[in-house]
Amino acid sequence: MLGLLVAGCGDGGKDADKGKGSDKDAAAGAAVSAGGFPVSVTDCMGAKTTFAAAPKKIVTSNAAGLELLLRLGAGDKVIGTGFPPGKGTLPADLDARAQQVKVLGKTVIAKEKLLGSGADLYIDTFASMGGMGGGMGDAPTEAEFKAAGIKHVFLKSTACAADRKSPVTDLSAVQDDITSLGAVTGTSGEARELVAGMKRTVGAVQSAVGSTAESARPTYFFFDYDAGTKQPSVVCNRQVAHAVITLAGARNAFGDCDGDFKQVGWEDVIAKNPDWIQLGVRDRGGEAANKAAFDEAQKWLRDNPATKGLKAVEEGHFVRIGSERTTIAGVSNADTVREIAKTLYPGKVG
Template identity: 30%
Template sequence: MISAFLPSKAGSLAAALALLLAACAPAQESAQPPAQQPAAPVVPAADASVPVQASVCGQVVDYPTAPERAVVHGINLVEMVLALGLQDRLAGYGGLRDITRLPPVMQAQLASVPDLSGASMNLETLLGAQADFVFSGWSYGFRQGQVTPASLAELGIASYVLTESCIRQGSRERVALEDTFADLLALGRIFRVPERAQALVDAQRAELARITTATAGVARRPRVFLYDSGTDIPITAGRFAMPHAMIEAAGGENLFADIASSWTRGNWEDVIARDPEWIAIVDNDVPTPDAKRQFLLAQPELAHLSAVRERRFVLLDFAEATPGPRNVAAVRKLAHALHPDRVPAP
């Protein structure tokens, strides 16, 4: 129906998330909703040798010692680790095609850390980096039959799995900004810097509360279409992707909240029928956000959509739309667009 112009989700995310543990892009298949599991309690440790625990996809995992040579995959996951000031614990990273996609202060933090993205990131590569810990996610780098937490454990390498990605392995009740906070707190425990993690999370919870208080009781929640990529089939966010929680917190309604998956395929027929009032475009490098916007504006079938007719577009960086320390700031950006009378500009 709509002319081919933009790459598929597999192409865009494979480029944005350069290979680290194994070549893969975020999966598109639908999944059935994981029982929500509470995060393990914060347990301050006296030193790096004091054992701690964390909840990983609903399972309690022991971490006897603090990681000293961690490998992290994915720009948003790298930002989590850097937000906690853990750059000196990194043996390498992957998933960043361009370090300039990071905030300037984080570029400086990562400057001396080896970029492992160019290598074929398999178990051999991780052993070559002398990794003692891997932080990744299902459909980021962990993939059955390739590199998994279980295969790493067999080699004595600890790991932690991004909470949002647990939908790829089981059911969940919902996704929430608290998932990102739980990951930050878990990393704080694992690396034995719980105070840093708690301070960061406390500040973000306070900012999120200010936004949700401002949008509470709004008369209308504008319909928002999250557009990641795709022409024949649009790649969007179902109700288990982080943008769903962000749109809700911003006082909006996710156009594809009825899809029980995370990053997934939608369809143009539903986009047209549901008439989004805003379109949030994800910037994952190729093509550019403006190219995506021009594509949407050029399609006769979309010309009558409220968002297209009124030119209501919001740009979200890939690291803002995926779980990470920039989620709350992105919620404010969305909330200001949807409810400028209630939420000041960032």
């Protein structure tokens, strides 16, 4: 699993030397790389891949990687994507450019199409795409990527999430991804601006609610409606959503489970009896369609015998913020922190 963990000057190829990195080392290494190439990135185990120059033809696995590149000003280097963003799902200033990117796969890009794309870099948002469906067939091996002349990297904040040794309580891994991706694409200045903006946003929230005692923080359940209602899928303490919820001044109702996601029973949700429920629906591409999806998720909770008695349901404590900006790493994670906090602490957060 190659993750964008650290960017810095280094020698070519991949090192067998593994396991020496840390989050602090990653941030420090990324800062060193601001001057230019060569730039190295490491995987979740510390193995290194080096870029002698910025890639010229990039393929992204999904809309998250594409959005980051657009925000960095490297969108003109993207020659294709999988899981393309629906029209209107990205901010207006990015949407038009995103719609011009060639769609190599409506879900996971087929192996043959990816290897024959002509890309020199493939950015995976997740360590494994198998759980995302789409009948993808076999993914390319690292040897096949190398033979095709494609460097293959993953985003650390998602690829390494399940293997973290402790809960994630801030957005530093996301910011490290942005810093490293900026170094790899020659857009370090833009990356610094994006990271600084995220820190300002989260810092303002922390100034307002960060001192709230743990016992006074409301419990919060992320309801992944689109993942299915028969057996809820919850976010655990290694997932970026846990950091978003924590920074917003809430307590993740399932913050006691280690890992990124976990399937539980509705009896487990009932036992938690959360104060607030986020209606985590996926972006439908327009305000009216999104409202309809939020309404549908809320109605399901109100009508279902197992959930209609939950405290949050009875009190109407629903948060209408989409799934992607909460559970998938990106610049908008910081905005989600602010929006959740504004709902939970009215009048305290601007």
